[in-house]
Amino acid sequence: MKIAIAGLGTVGAETARQLIHHHDQIAQRSGMTMTVTAVSARDANRDRGFPMDGIAFEQDPVALASRDDVDVVVELIGGEDGPALDLIEAALANGKSVVTANKALLAKHGARLSAAAEDAGLALAGEASVAGGIPSLKMLREGLVANRISRISGILNGTCNYILSTMETTGRDFDDVLSEAQALGYAEADPSFDVDGIDAAHKLALLTAIGYGVVPDFDAISITGIRSVSAVDIAAAKNFGYAIRLLAIAENHQGAITASVQPTMVPLSSGLAKVDGPLNAVAIDGEPIGSVIAIGPGAGAGATASAVLADIVDVATGRAAPFFGAKADTLSTASASNTGDICRFYLRLTVYDRPGVLADVTAVLRDHNISVESLLQQGRADEGVNGTVPVVLTTHDTQSPSMLAAIEEIKKLDAVTAEPTVMVISGDAAHHDES
Numbered sequence: 469m470k471i472a473i474a475g476l477g478t479v480g481a482e483t484a485r486q487l488i489h490h491h492d493q494i495a496q497r498s499g500m501t502m503t504v505t506a507v508s509a510r511d512a513n514r515d516r517g518f519p520m521d522g523i524a525f526e527q528d529p530v531a532l533a534s535r536d537d538v539d540v541v542v543e544l545i546g547g548e549d550g551p552a553l554d555l556i557e558a559a560l561a562n563g564k565s566v567v568t569a570n571k572a573l574l575a576k577h578g579a580r581l582s583a584a585a586e587d588a589g590l591a592l593a594g595e596a597s598v599a600g601g602i603p604s605l606k607m608l609r610e611g612l613v614a615n616r617i618s619r620i621s622g623i624l625n626g627t628c629n630y631i632l633s634t635m636e637t638t639g640r641d642f643d644d645v646l647s648e649a650q651a652l653g654y655a656e657a658d659p660s661f662d663v664d665g666i667d668a669a670h671k672l673a674l675l676t677a678i679g680y681g682v683v684p685d686f687d688a689i690s691i692t693g694i695r696s697v698s699a700v701d702i703a704a705a706k707n708f709g710y711a712i713r714l715l716a717i718a719e720n721h722q723g724a725i726t727a728s729v730q731p732t733m734v735p736l737s738s739g740l741a742k743v744d745g746p747l748n749a750v751a752i753d754g755e756p757i758g759s760v761i762a763i764g765p766g767a768g769a770g771a772t773a774s775a776v777l778a779d780i781v782d783v784a785t786g787r788a789a790p791f792f793g794a795k796a797d798t799l800s801t802a803s804a805s806n807t808g809d810i811c812r813f814y815l816r817l818t819v820y821d822r823p824g825v826l827a828d829v830t831a832v833l834r835d836h837n838i839s840v841e842s843l844l845q846q847g848r849a850d851e852g853v854n855g856t857v858p859v860v861l862t863t864h865d866t867q868s869p870s871m872l873a874a875i876e877e878i879k880k881l882d883a884v885t886a887e888p889t890v891m892v893i894s895g896d897a898a899h900h901d902e903s
């Protein structure tokens with residue numbers, strides 16, 4: 469099997485190194501001989517950690533698609549359009565199967581590209597695009613194929629998980645931990661794709677499509693990132709028996725699909741709360757299996773190359789399934805909806821420390837039929853900023869539209885001085901601290 473790799477960065481160079489340095493072991497496990505015949509990157513001269521002699525270098529990645537000595541094209545450039553898309557389209561048009569790790573591209577163009585591959589009798593494989601080294605797509609699409617999937621939930625962004633779990637263990641605030649994460653290489657110089665929840669939503673769009681047989685619909689996902697999570701929230705969550713994680717959740721309520729990415733309070737005793745540092749987790753609830761959770765490295769050279777190599781072996785041995793499990797032209801276009809969820813909420817307000825403020829807040833909640841479970845005022849005004857104090861509360865089960873309407877009214881109260889922070893509470897804490 470002759471392989472071309474476009475992009476020789478973190479993932480591409482490691483994929484090539486593994487194919488070259490572990491050639492015999494991969495041949496023994498797969499029954500196929502894999503040879504890297506051509507590569508592409510911007511810089512032809514940089515040392516990539518593997519010998520380039522005998523490997524053709526193309527300055528233009530799209531040229532890989534028309535080479536006679538290439539059977540499979542591996543796209544590891546990145547970006548939802550541009551050269552990555554041009555290359556994949558050209559490869560499929562020229563009769564070559566494609567392996568990619570590109571979640572942004574698959575979330576946007578996956579249905580069309582998968583249909584093109586299927587029409588041409590080719591494979592489009594993208595295991596590494598979701599949760600890095602965890603075989604999450606294969607688990608959902610193949611291992612759990614007979615299940616009716618009720619819920620897909622996951623910690624799908626290692627950068628956010630590193631930041632939130634470090635805030636939890638150190639008590640430090642978001643900006644401080646983000647700077648450290650950037651210095652350690654866990655966060656990009658421009659961290660917005662990660663911390664604003666975009667990256668996790670691309671991955672959730674793909675999991676939702678596979679789990680529920682729908683066209684990936686990034687725009688239907690309600691997305692909130694982690695920038696507004698403060699040290700006060702982390703401490704309050706702990707006090708209530710929870711940890712905060714950026715959860716990607718898709719649920720099927722009798723045919724209506726809801727999909728969201730948001731900071732969520734999960735019970736400290738739950739499996740997801742124990743996922744620390746840059747790890748990822750994917751949890752699937754289905755019938756008849758019940759629940760399955762897979763935890764592992766969601767990014768990094770080795771973990772991601774592991775998933776890319778598994779796809780290369782599947783393509784080479786003819787075992788690659790259609791990307792979405794079902795054929796792409798059978799996916800339904802039913803949009804996800806996000807109205808009418810019922811859940812418990814956490815709310816943090818910054819208010820002037822004066823009599824009657826809490827009564828005003830609880831009156832608004834009462835008017836929207838929202839029942840308060842716990843209420844905590846953190847400290848006194850003389851400890852806070854400009855005479856303000858944080859107030860945190862949790863609710864009993866509440867319709868999300870009621871919560872949103874109540875927050876709009878609470879924001880208008882004179883005593884409320886900053887944008888409220890609101891989070892969903894998922895599951896019950898074992899030891900609940902009612903205050």
Ligand SMILES: NC(=O)c1ccc[n+]([C@@H]2O[C@H](COP(=O)([O-])OP(=O)(O)OC[C@H]3O[C@@H](n4cnc5c(N)ncnc54)[C@H](OP(=O)(O)O)[C@@H]3O)[C@@H](O)[C@H]2O)c1
Binds near residue numbers: 479480528547571767
């Ligand atoms: N890094 C991870 O942990 C991880 C995890 C899961 C999925 N992914 C996905 O894997 C893909 C690659 O990520 P990465 O982290 O390996 O990226 P990266 O380190 O930035 O590498 C990108 C590579 O693409 C090459 N490139 C950029 N533009 C090009 C062009 N116009 N023509 C030819 N080559 C070009 C670069 O060449 P030069 O080296 O010469 O500049 C570089 O080798 C992305 O889709 C990403 O989302 C990454």
